[in-house]
Amino acid sequence: MIEIHEIEIARHCIAFACANGADSARVNLNKSSIDSCNMLNGELDKVTHAADRSIYLYLYVDGKYGTFSTNMLEKDKLEDFIIKAIDMVRMLGEDACRRLPDPSRTEKNAKTGRELSLYDETLEQSDSDSRVKIAQGMSIYKNSSEITEYSVISEECEYSESYDDSITIDSQGFEGRHTETMYYCFAETTIKAADGNKYSGFWWEAAQKEASLDCSSCSAKALDKAVRQIGPKKRRSGSYRMVVDNGVASRLLSPIASALNASAIQQKVSFLDGTVGTKVFPEGMTLMDLARTPGKSGSRLFDTEGVATTDSAIIDKGVVQKYFVSTYMSKKMDIPPTIEDLSRPVLMPYLKDEDLTADEKEVSLQSILRKCSNGILVTGFNGGNCNPVTGDFSFGIEGFAFSKGRLTHPVREMLITGNIVTLWNSLIAAGNDYRPSARWQIGTLAFENVSFSA
Numbered sequence: 001m002i003e004i005h006e007i008e009i010a011r012h013c014i015a016f017a018c019a020n021g022a023d024s025a026r027v028n029l030n031k032s033s034i035d036s037c038n039m040l041n042g043e044l045d046k047v048t049h050a051a052d053r054s055i056y057l058y059l060y061v062d063g064k065y066g067t068f069s070t071n072m073l074e075k076d077k078l079e080d081f082i083i084k085a086i087d088m089v090r091m092l093g094e095d096a097c098r099r100l101p102d103p104s105r106t107e108k109n110a111k112t113g114r115e116l117s118l119y120d121e122t123l124e125q126s127d128s129d130s131r132v133k134i135a136q137g138m139s140i141y142k143n144s145s146e147i148t149e150y151s152v153i154s155e156e157c158e159y160s161e162s163y164d165d166s167i168t169i170d171s172q173g174f175e176g177r178h179t180e181t182m183y184y185c186f187a188e189t190t191i192k193a194a195d196g197n198k199y200s201g202f203w204w205e206a207a208q209k210e211a212s213l214d215c216s217s218c219s220a221k222a223l224d225k226a227v228r229q230i231g232p233k234k235r236r237s238g239s240y241r242m243v244v245d246n247g248v249a250s251r252l253l254s255p256i257a258s259a260l261n262a263s264a265i266q267q268k269v270s271f272l273d274g275t276v277g278t279k280v281f282p283e284g285m286t287l288m289d290l291a292r293t294p295g296k297s298g299s300r301l302f303d304t305e306g307v308a309t310t311d312s313a314i315i316d317k318g319v320v321q322k323y324f325v326s327t328y329m330s331k332k333m334d335i336p337p338t339i340e341d342l343s344r345p346v347l348m349p350y351l352k353d354e355d356l357t358a359d360e361k362e363v364s365l366q367s368i369l370r371k372c373s374n375g376i377l378v379t380g381f382n383g384g385n386c387n388p389v390t391g392d393f394s395f396g397i398e399g400f401a402f403s404k405g406r407l408t409h410p411v412r413e414m415l416i417t418g419n420i421v422t423l424w425n426s427l428i429a430a431g432n433d434y435r436p437s438a439r440w441q442i443g444t445l446a447f448e449n450v451s452f453s454a
Contacts, residue, residue, distance in 0.1 A: 001179070002031050002165045009073055010055065014171050016079055017059060021086045024100050026058040026170040028304070036160035037131045042141035045156075047128060057082065061089040065098035097331035100305075105337070106174040107302035107309075113165065113179030117295045120181045120209045126161055135159040138187060140219045150227065153190045153198065157219055160184045161210075174306040182297075183207050185215040187222040193230045201225025206437040208295060213437075225379075228400075232410040235401055235454055241375030242416065242450040243368055243402070246433055248381055250440040253287070255386040255393070255420050257342050260314065260322075262329035264388060271391035271421065272320060281318040281424050284350035289314050290441075291343035298344035298439035309343055346441040349432035363431040365444045370405035371429060372446050376414075377402055384415075391420040397452075415453040423447055 010029045017025040033051040037044070055078075056069045066089035070081055109115060141155040162184070167177040188202040203221035207213040244252060256272070264270040272280065291309035293299050302308055305327055313321050322338050330337035349363040351371065369377070377400045384395030394417045400407045424447075431443030 001163070002029060002167055002177075006031075006073060007167060007169075009075060009078065010167060010169050012075060013055070013057060013078055013082060014169055017057070017082050017086065018171050020083055021090075022059050022061050022171075024060045024171045026100060026168065026306070028056040028058075028166060028168045030054050030056075030164070030166040032162065032164040034160055034162035035126075035128070035131060036158055037128075037135035039135050039139045039155075039157040041155055042139045044132060044136065047132065057085060059085055059089050060098060060100070061086055063094040063096055063098075064089050064092045065095055066092060097328050099327060099331065100170050100172055101307050101327040101337065103172045103174065105308065106172075106306040107176050110176035110178065110301040113167070113177030115301060116180075116292070116299045118178075118180035118208045118299065119163070120183075122210050123161055123163060123181050126210075131159055131161060134185075134215055138185060138215050138219050140223065144223070150191045150193045150230065152223070153192050155189045155219060155223075156187065158184075158186045159215060168302070168304070168306050170306060176302045176306055178300055178302070181208060183210050183213040185213065185218045187219040189219065189222045189226050191223070191226045191230075197230075199226045199229040201227075201229070204437075206297065208297060229398070229410050229412070232412045233401070235376070235411045235414060235452070237452060237454045239449045240452050241372045241428065242447045242452075243365070243372055243375060243377045244445040244447075245365065245377065245379045245399070246431060246435055246442060246444045248379065249442040249445045250438075251381050251395070252420070252423070252445065253345065253347065253440070253442055255388070255391065256287075256315075256424075257345065258388060259391070260320070260324055261341065262323050262325040262333060262335070265323060266329060266333050269388045271387075271389060275320045276323060278320055279318045280320055280421060281315055282427050283318050284352060284427055284430070285315055285318050285424060286313065286348040286350075287315040288312070288346045288348060289339075289342055289344060290346050291339075293344060296344060297437060300343050303340040303343075305340060307337070307339055309339060314342070314345070344439060344441065346434075347430050347443065349443065350427065350430040352428050362433075363429060363443065364433040365431065366405075368429045368431055368444050368446045369402055369407075372402075373405055374403050375446075376400070376411060376450075376452060377407065378416075386420060391422075393418060393420055393423075413454075417451050417453065423450065426450070 068085045138157040144152045165179045184206045186204040190200040259270040259272040325338045378397045379399040382396035386393040398412045426448040428446040433443045434441040
């Protein structure tokens with residue numbers, strides 16, 4: 001973890017830079033480590049340990065700006081590094097929009113880095129033997145040899161523990177620290193069916209705290225995903241109701257997040273340019289950024305500039321509420337600054353024509369399938385893209401056809417096309433069956449009249 005003397009070195013970098021020609025400066029000091037164990041076909045494959053240390057300097061000199069990084073933490077070497085960096089910045093072109101954020105906007109209460117309860121102290125007692133044991137317990141490869149419907153070709157399992165500790169300091173007096181741990185498990189299984197075709201499935205789990213992570217069923221779920229793909233049938237092209245599994249639903253929201261970034265708007269590559277305060281999406285679509293939720297992945301008190309995060313609506317009942325505007329883009333576009341980007345997006349639950357005021361009402365995959373009755377469930381996206389200027393998209397998909405709310409057969413090699421704004425305006429349902437381990441809290445989704453090509 002970052003030690004006190006290292007923090008003092010980071011502070012010294014600020015003072016030294018300002019004393020040697022910088023008008024202002026920001027320093028980010030980061031230390032991280034990851035330990036992982038990998039299994040292959042039921043046998044221990046490799047055990048790895050990786051540690052990283054870096055210090056980033058953001059220098060503002062005579063109306064010019066430059067960023068530099070190193071892993072050196074010796075004062076004399078850093079001083080020489082900073083002097084050379086300042087000389088290099090002076091060679092760059094002027095950019096009057098580059099400056100530190102207004103101090104009134106920065107976070108004041110990120111002193112220890114553990115305010116959001118994202119750090120698990122049990123990591124300090126962990127050792128290689130315990131990690132290997134967990135990884136070995138994940139594998140089910142040796143138990144699958146007696147199955148006759150298919151054969152397991154390979155099984156890969158990974159278990160890892162990591163921490164990330166960072167502190168940001170600037171010459172205006174801001175100091176903020178963020179510390180978190182992450183426990184992660186992953187499994188991928190490839191099988192060969194009786195007809196000779198091969199299928200693969202994967203599953204993962206993650207948690208900030210060790211006690212919250214259950215790795216025991218990870219490999220079984222990966223195998224189940226592979227097995228369920230056996231026997232796909234062709235489906236005719238046409239318009240169908242589309243349900244999107246919560247494991248991949250964020251793929252349909254990420255183009256919207258990108259389009260709300262001020263840099264995309266400034267460069268004229270955003271289909272949401274000029275839409276703040278406008279009802280662009282359906283009444284049932286509310287997207288929150290719950291950045292300050294304790295113990296949840298993606299939570300943070302401040303962004304990379306030190307600007308304090310807030311729990312706020314990004315889209316409220318279909319109305320676009322804000323863009324993500326850094327200090328730089330604020331000056332460049334002459335608009336008020338907000339926050340650099342999304343921290344922890346949460347799409348609120350919705351069922352068309354139904355009252356969801358009761359928080360306890362479950363909106364799950366099964367309830368959404370019943371509501372939609374017939375259509376195609378998308379469980380994976382295979383390539384494709386979304387045009388950032390128009391919002392037109394084309395994605396390859398795989399999944400299952402369903403009828404009367406029940407899955408009937410797998411489908412593969414189909415393509416969905418359309419426009420992101422039009423798609424979201426056909427929203428039928430948004431689930432609250434969020435995956436606890438995911439940063440993007442997007443539940444199962446359902447849309448009307450989606451164009452599928454076989």
